[in-house]
Amino acid sequence: MKNVPDSKLGNLYREHINLILKKDIDGLLAQYADDGLLISSFEKTPKYFRGRKELEVHFQGILGIEGLDTEIAFWAETENPTTLMIVEAITMQTPGGEAKMRFADSWVLNDEGRIQIHFAGMTQYPDGSVA
Template identity: 75%
Template sequence: MKNVPDTALGRMYREHIQLILDKNIDALLAQYTDDCLLISSFMKTPLYYRGQEQLREHMQGILGIEGLETDIAFWAETENPQTLMIVEAIQMTAGGQKAEMRFADSWVLREGKIMIHFAGMTQYPDGSVA
């Protein structure tokens, strides 16, 4: 993990990535509110995951991830309301295939947990740009 600041949200982000590497879905879900909303652009059309149960289904995809590395290109956070906006270069292996992508993730938190997560992909593994 590169370029992650030593702030409360920086530490939460580090933990988030480590939980993905550890494939610890239960602990990852504990970072989210019960009524969370994750909006994903990974499939080039918006997908909406509402609440813990739908988010759990979505997170099954992390079980195939190996060697996730992130390099933060942009980091912004606010305290009131508590928000995070990042752009990150990602390298990982999934299904035996290496992939390089760029994500634009944003979190809106409530009482220290992720309430809304915009999981945006700005460059797909095939090199195309969103």
């Protein structure tokens, strides 16, 4: 991980990525509110995952990632409400070799410090096309 600030949300992000790398789905789900919503554009059409059961389905696919490396290109956070907006350059290993992508993630945290809303956006796909 590169360019992650030393802040409360920076620590939550680091933990999030490390949980993905450790394939710790229970740890990932614990970061989300029980009724948390994740909106994903990874498949070029919107996918909505609400609540622990649906989030678990989404994260089962994410846990297949190997050799994940992230570099933050843009980071913004607020305290009231607690929000995070980032753009990441992602490199990972796939069965077909190394894949490079760009993600744009935004989190809205609830009063308990758990992710209530997660916009998981793909801005550049592994084939090089741009969203």
